[in-house]
Amino acid sequence: MSQSESRTIAYLFSSLVGAGLYFLYLIQQYQEGGFNSPTISSSWGIAVLVVIGVQIVLSIISAILVSIIEAIKAREEVPELSDERDQLIELKANRISFSVFGIGFLLAMITLAAGLVPLVMFNLMVFSLFVAAVSGYVSQLYLYRRGF
Amino acid sequence: MFHSSTFTGEGSEMSKARVSNSIRKFRFNHDEMTQQQLAEKVGVTRQTIIAMEKGKYSPSLELAFRISIAFDSPLEEVFSYDLQDTNQ
Numbered sequence: 256m257s258q259s260e261s262r263t264i265a266y267l268f269s270s271l272v273g274a275g276l277y278f279l280y281l282i283q284q285y286q287e288g289g290f291n292s293p294t295i296s297s298s299w300g301i302a303v304l305v306v307i308g309v310q311i312v313l314s315i316i317s318a319i320l321v322s323i324i325e326a327i328k329a330r331e332e333v334p335e336l337s338d339e340r341d342q343l344i345e346l347k348a349n350r351i352s353f354s355v356f357g358i359g360f361l362l363a364m365i366t367l368a369a370g371l372v373p374l375v376m377f378n379l380m381v382f383s384l385f386v387a388a389v390s391g392y393v394s395q396l397y398l399y400r401r402g403f
Numbered sequence: 404m405f406h407s408s409t410f411t412g413e414g415s416e417m418s419k420a421r422v423s424n425s426i427r428k429f430r431f432n433h434d435e436m437t438q439q440q441l442a443e444k445v446g447v448t449r450q451t452i453i454a455m456e457k458g459k460y461s462p463s464l465e466l467a468f469r470i471s472i473a474f475d476s477p478l479e480e481v482f483s484y485d486l487q488d489t490n491q
Binding site: 257259276314338339340341399401403 | 444447448449450451453454457459460462463465
């Protein structure tokens with residue numbers, strides 16, 4: 256497994272942990288009846304910001320861990336190398352990610368147009384963000400495995 | 404002994420174009436140069452060399468030139484483009 260693949264797996268893992276944390280919070284709020292609270296919008300915003308922060312920290316830690324593991328495996332310092340194929344794979348994965356988020360955004364707008372509460376729209380947007388990130392990383396892994 | 408790998412370019416008209424390379428043959432003829440050695444020489448990862456040899460990845464013109472310079476051979480000897488298969 257190449258360094259790029261290991262790094263992608265690490266990012267995928269941090270995305271999944273972030274999503275897991277957010278949806279745990281969602282379930283907790285639902286069980287406690289927090290959906291009906293008047294301060295729900297601000298607490299939701301704080302929750303999303305916290306999850307983003309956690310995800311950034313996890314991504315940094317996992318990227319460092321991957322570099323250390325790769326260096327130990329190679330018994331020397333592994334140069335950080337990203338070539339044109341890596342960049343093209345990243346671009347393709349980003350395109351998939353944006354498309355997935357676009358679909359999620361569209362669905363979120365449909366829920367607003369259908370007269371559902373903004374909370375549904377907001378959560379659908381957050382959900383599509385996570386799905387977009389995960390699908391981007393999964394497609395990146397697939398392209399790395401296939402060659403291009 | 405060696406088979407040149409062939410890959411299909413992207414794009415509507417270009418999809419029928421076939422580009423092939425003889426990187427493996429050239430490596431063999433250059434003191435059995437390893438994929439890692441070639442990768443380091445041209446500034447890419449070993450995975451990119453593997454993908455090119457398998458015919459999965461079409462390199463940029465710049466990388467193609469760098470590879471041909473690494474083998475001290477003209478570009479058209481390392482890479483070839485089959486015009487007969489293009490949909491013109």
